[in-house]
Amino acid sequence: MKKWIKVSLIFAFLLFSLAGMAQQQRFPKPEFGTGYSQPTPITPEPRALALEYTDVVILLIVLSMASYFAIRKRSRKGLLWLSVFTLLYFGFYRDGCICSIGSIQNVALTLFDPGYAISITTLLFFLIPLVFTLYFGRTFCAGACPLGAMQDLLIVKPISLPEWLRKTLGIIPYLYLSLAVLFAATGTDFIICRYDPFVGIFRMDAEFHMVVLGIAFILMGMFVARPYCRFLCPYGVLLNWMSRFSKWHLTITPAACIQCKLCSDSCPFDAIDYPTDEKQSKNRTWGVNRFLVYALLIPLWIFIGGFAGSKAHTWISKANPTVYLAELLITKPDVRNDLKNLDVQAYLSSGKSMETLVKEATVIRRKFYTGGWIAGGFMGLVIGMTILRQVVYRKRTDYQPHKGNCYSCGRCMGYCPVKK
């Protein structure tokens, strides 16, 4: 038996050695002895398919462990170390890419551009966290998101924000989501990636304004916990929706709440719902009347939002490089002589006629018009629903995490004196 094991090991060793040799270049690269190494134009560099699938497997493992620590084990420490691993692996090692947040754009582009095919890895990075959230709440935010991990680890003295401010700022992620989908669907840009404030830190390389933005978020995050997750993250919108329907969700207490209120200040994200006050919820007439009015106003919000979005399409579409170039050449024809303008020179060298360029730009602008209606209507719906929710009273008797907003970080669990 031992002999067989030895033979198998030798065989495996030879196999790996051969595989390694086979991957070596037939002719070695010339060595000029300057010590200069060619920088790669792509960050991060493309990986072998097997390694991409490894990332998916690691995501699955991390999500499973995060869900286990949050719901079953109830271990804040476990989640903390898991987020450290995520930060190191998905953040610094993988340079912040591939990322579930950015994958929204790939999905949007593949839905609207038949010429673009999303990779299976990207699709899985988009879907897996959503599926996990549907079952276990936002455990992705707790332990599998490098952006969330970085902010979470740097919370120093969080302050509580008033509800009106949280709700108002909470509209921004919806707006960001709308614009990100619109820009991706029209093939304009991947703005989530372009304006990711942390990716420059992961890669130790970014434009100056992005460095400033990243540092600003970190400094702000020391006192306003997870500012990006709460007031910007577009993927958080989808996770919020999924988490509201989650089958199992983190609970503050493992048994019955004893109303000790010790956990009331434990959440740095203001994601704990308090028991309802019976006295106030009794004033139902005010609530019902307002509910009816606000509910009836929702279609109006949608229409006005869509109208405003469609009206803004001309301005927004200027972000598209084709539209921008076409308008630049129309308004400033002399720019053709500007050899330093690489966009113009690249267009001129492509041999494409001005008419074709304008036609292409017009098609894109038309897409922005339709997209403007949809994005604006969606924002109108979000605003109308947010207002409507202010007159909806749900009866709560215990302190419990808000299923949509809770990041399942597990901080509150340590505050609860109730043990199983």
Add this chain to the structure above:
Amino acid sequence: MEQDNKLKFSLNIALVSGIFCITVALLLLLNFMQMAKNKPLESKALTSLVKRLSQEPNSDELKVEIRNFDLLARKAYFNSQWQVKTGGYLLLFGAIVFALSLRVFIGLKAKIGEPDVKDENDLTGRIMTQRWVMITGSVLIVLGLGASFASVDHLQKYDVNESLAEAKPADDQDKVEVIKVGENPQIVQPATTDSTKNGIPANATKTDTSKVAPVTAVKITIPGINAIKANVPGFRGPFGNGVYFQKNTPVEWDAVSGKNVIWKTPVPKKGYNSPVIWGNKVFLSGADNQSREVYCFDRSSGKILWKQLVDKIQGSPATPPKVTEDTGFAAPSLTTDGNRVYAMFADGDIICFDMDGNRVWARNLGLPDNHYGHASSLIMWKDKVFIQYDTNKSRKLMALNATTGETTWETVRKGKISWASPILADINGKYQVVLSTDPMVAGYDPETGKELWSVDCMSGEVGPSPASSGGMVFAVNEYAKLVGIDPSKNAKVWESDEFLAEVASPVAANGFLFVATSYGVLACYDAKSGEKYWSKEEGPGYYSSPVIADNKVYTFDTSGKMRVFDLGKEAKIIGEGNAGEKVTTTPAFVDNRMYLRTPKFLYCIGKK
């Protein structure tokens, strides 16, 4: 460690790391500003040194100083970059230590206090939320509507003609692109007399070269057959067949001794295109990776009458395409109808000048994806300029309106990329545009572009153009075949694979067909049957296409040696010449004279 000590320790670490972070951040900022301000290659000192060098070009000391300064500036730049990178890591490390120590300090100091008495259902809070969300929504709507007023849709207002008219050139250029063309060009046809005997055609348009001058209502004379035969309207003479209708053509000359050299004029830029002649004017083009030019020489004196830069063409690539050394940027020969001259270059630019060098129109057909470089020459018939526009991506025959440059028709063809040029073949009394490519030789209707016949017989990278004589078409390519085709039967009549040309095109007249190979054999065949009459190996090889004039076959091998053979069933050399340098172009004949382009000169050869 006791609680107090832990507190002190964490606070001290936080303080030290905080100060460290601030220091590193300030240094980084300083470094960044310095890097942004001082770009190594834009250094004033370096610029002034380079300026000095232009005044003292032979100063080795100055060159060494510039090199040292350049190296120093680059070192400083990369050193700064290294500092930024290292500083970034230090700052990150410091920030992590600072945040963690501060977190430990605050964690140790924190106590679980009295829980706040908060009320989620606070009515005031809800009303505040409603108000602020409404305000936010309203602001977004106002911004959206405001954006519609603040932005102008320039695409809707775009007008093609207006835009082109506005595209004025830079002030430092005295020549202008004229793309806007006349709406009602008057075409007089057919003129069967030679309208160019006195040199410049009377109806040639003269325009002010310093102004944007749209050409309007230009009177164009379509040359008749006699005029075409009297001139050299394109590559390989009238109809592109390599047969010249001239008498008393010279058979002896020597560039070294100057024997029978009437004049020779240096050609400013390199090009593999052959002389094109109309009236008293000889046209050539030249180009390198910096610029492209079209030249007009006086046929009598060799003096350059005009030289025009080809630039500012809409869609023209900013950087030249990659071409091989033996193709260059100006391989296609020009074409002319006596009214205007048309030139094409490797970057897909095609340009039209009138006979006096005034630019009429120009356009870019798209950068040709061609691994050697675009080489197919232009040819004209009536009011159309034909282009065999073969690229690795697509193969097509284009017909441009000679007056406006607009595409009259284009025919997408099957097959592979070819470097051959189109010819005009008289098939049953009607001229057809004939092309040779892998896998077929085909004829097209010059009026519509419709494919009239096609015979699959070619293979490989086809360089030689086809030839036509006596209602038959001949095509050849190395590693393929030499074939005789009867277009009226849409069939191959005969084929041979003994002597195959790689570059030089075949030529046929009086029932004879000649093929010149790149390994130095000139072979003569019976054009009708394909029977070989003779073959003769002389010289290093032929790139220049053999041509027929005055019942003589003119050949130039790559060493520049000219051999003139008798047009007959026996290999008989009746004349010799020597260019003294490499010859790959094809000579042109007008009025007892031969015109030849060598890498450096344009020669006029004949009896003085």
